Amino acid sequence: MTCLAIDDEPLALDLVEDNIRKISFLRLLKKCSNALEANEFLLRHPVDLLFLDIQMPGLSGIQFLQGLTKNPPLVILITAYEKYALDGYNFDVVDYLLKPVSFERFLKAVNKSHEKFLSISSTQGALQNYLFVNSEYSLVRIDFNDIAYIEGLRDYVKIFLLSASRPVITRISMKSLEEKLPMNSFVRVHKSFIVALNKITSIRKGRISILKAQVPISEHFKENIYKVVDPKSLN
Known part of the structure; x- marks a missing residue:
């Protein structure tokens, strides 16, 4: 600042x-x-x-x-x-x-x-398709269309990007970050995971393939996926 x-x-x-x-x-x-x-x-x-x-x-x-x-x-x-x-x-x-x-x-x-x-x-970034997060003592710009998925780790989250080999790590709760994302493009599939819908490669046996990762879908958040994909693919 x-x-x-x-x-x-x-x-x-x-x-x-x-x-x-x-x-x-x-x-x-x-x-x-x-x-x-x-x-x-x-x-x-x-x-x-x-x-x-x-x-x-x-x-x-x-x-x-x-x-x-x-x-x-x-x-x-x-x-x-x-x-x-x-x-x-x-x-x-x-x-x-x-x-x-x-x-x-x-x-x-x-x-x-x-x-x-x-x-x-x-808030300003949400209107412009990006947000800023504090990471390694710097404000880092995160474009929404660059996000593949997000993993929550207690008080921190890892933001996995298409453009970077390493995730951006920032101290924020999953709930707070979820509120800043355009949720027509992202879905919470687990207490510890949010995924970008257009980055999903496949869904099989309760797991989402995205980039090279397998993201689990929890029972509590299955309903979120039902709204956007065929429920049969979750079996």
Whole structure:
């Protein structure tokens, strides 16, 4: 996630920068000492996440937020004043941090932002026939038509692609991933497997041949297959 930090206190900016450097999925694009400077930067550079102070000379953080109308970034407010919390949440900020901010509290806010960012990316991707998943500290684009099948492993899933020899591994539940897929193209056939319907080679004796794999069909999910293939082929 690309980041912009805005604060009129140099030490506060340095602390935010130091914290960002410790987190692999964040990249700081710029530090700004006032909101006007930040506004000029945003006009030229898209940013995913803002770290924003509230009390600043000239244009306050709240006034700055009021001016962000088109595709605003995610926002984490960092301030010394608790009284502005309600104003912040009225703008749907991800989190509100009170100075001095510990790294543990900073990390919690960043993780919330990352989850929201992934959710937004996946929703947008669903409309565009792809989604993004977090894998090996990177956001990886997955085209729906490239997916052969998906295997669930506790809190992780393996996404097997036609274009890659190795699966993409990401930390997400099968239920969450299933909700992001166009289910007219995919079917859940087992608690641990989702398959792409147009990638099925054959179905025989309760097993689906897809790529070089044999995917089992469980009793609980047989009904899903009945809706799209001849039930006799499941015997």
